[in-house]
Amino acid sequence: MSEVTARKKLLLISPYFPPMTDIGGKRAINLVQELPKLGWEVIVLASSAFGKKEDLSLLDAVPANTIVHRGFRSRLRNVLVFIDRLLKSEKKPKKKSTTESAKTDSTKSKKKYNSLTPYDQFLWDVPAAVSAGKKLIKQYRPDVILVNADPWSGLLAGHRLSKWSGIPWVADFRDPWSIFDEKMSGRPIWTQRQIRKNEYRFFSSASAIILNTKNASDRYQKTYEGRVIPEKFSAIRNAYNLNLLTGTEIAEDTNRNNQFKLCYFGSFRRFVSPDIMLKGFRQFLDQESTSYKDISLTIYDKKTNSIEAQIEELDLGAYIHFHDPVSPTATLSVLRSYSLLLLVVSPYYKLMIPAKLYDYLAAQKPILTLSDNAEVNQIISKTKAGKFVPYEDISGFAKALHFFFSKRQEGLLKNSEISHQFGSEHQALLFDQILRKLT
DSSP states (O other), X not given: OOHHHHTEEEEEEOSSOTTBOOTXXXXXXXXXXXXXXXXXXXXXXXXXXXXXXXXXXXXXXXXXXXXXXXXXXXXXXXXXXXXXXXHHHHOOOOOOOHHHHHHHHHXXXXXXXXXXXXXXXXXXXXXXHHHHHHHHHHHHOOSEEEEEESSTHHHHHHHHHHHHHOOOEEEEESSOSTTOHHHHHTSOHHHHHHHHHHHHHHHHHOSEEEESSHHHHHHHHHHTTTTSOGGGEEEOOOXXXXXXXXXXXXXXXOOTTSOEEEEEESOOBTTBOSHHHHHHHHHHHHHSSOOTTTEEEEEESOOOHHHHHHHHHTTOTTTEEEOOOOOGGGHHHHHTTSSEEEEEOOGGGTTOOOTHHHHHHHHTOOEEEEOOOHHHHHHHHHHTOEEEEOTTOHHHHHHHHHHHHHHHHTTOOOOOOOOGGGBHHHHHHHHHHHHHTTO
């Protein structure tokens, strides 16, 4: 590697960063681990957790020589955190019936997305982030600025820093913003207009725009046709990270005398419902002469009242168990302990790919997917990692479960091969190609 190549510098603006457990932080971890191997020095401008979930073990995933500045946090943030904690401590929970609580579950999630601001809670911190960014630019003189979004407030900081310094910047969208139709429909008209206005401003000033899926990249190119140069858009998917995912050795699950264990790893929320999966599971059980001692489904999420009501209605209580979410470092070990991994891709997520799919691929266990997302289905087919079934096809899901169960009974349930093109090393190569064009 030449001396010139080794000295390329990147200012990575990523409010989500270890020890935060937010999924957006994983993309940042991949970059600080892999880009230095390709000749980049990465300087990180991040936030601190301010009461969000933390996993201190994630700090071990950040290379020791990485420069991390926690300047994406204003002094006002301390006041806001204090007020938030005070309000929470004064709340007295009331006991509710299962039916009432089930209704509340869905109502809360709807209110969450009916946001009045075009941005997010980090908007308060943008002035502090810009100030901190200017100091980092003066000190380290980066060649490129890369914003890991969302949170969308990071885009505002990157835009302002690029305008101030003249350094090219890259908008890396993990999820679509204005073209996520379902989320946009839950926002006031004024907020929708502001989002589109700000998004266009960022797209115009950014030197490159990265989307998380090809579907999203294609949709954005069509949306901004004639206004934003199409060559600015590209797609770099999420990726598994074997440096982060520590776990047991992979083993075939072909012992018919052991329990056939199914796993759904992740949460159900607005836009992502367990309904079809649970109904298909019930239909599968009705067609099999088996008991809860032979088959189980573990969901790695907190049990909400609405899901509990569905499980009770379908008489699945003996078969389904809930487990608290685990540390990202334990993900691989957990996934490899199951016979079959289940994935639900909501029709609302037609422009996105659930991040858990990449961890599933790293686990090399068979995957059964409920999906109408062509990009997801293509990955499943290309990697030969399992089967996909149309999202609303309950009987098809039940038949697919029967297929995997029968294969296991015959001792023929095999693991898939690891596909390196969905790993963090390949992801970093794609980033490197885009970043170097700007230096």
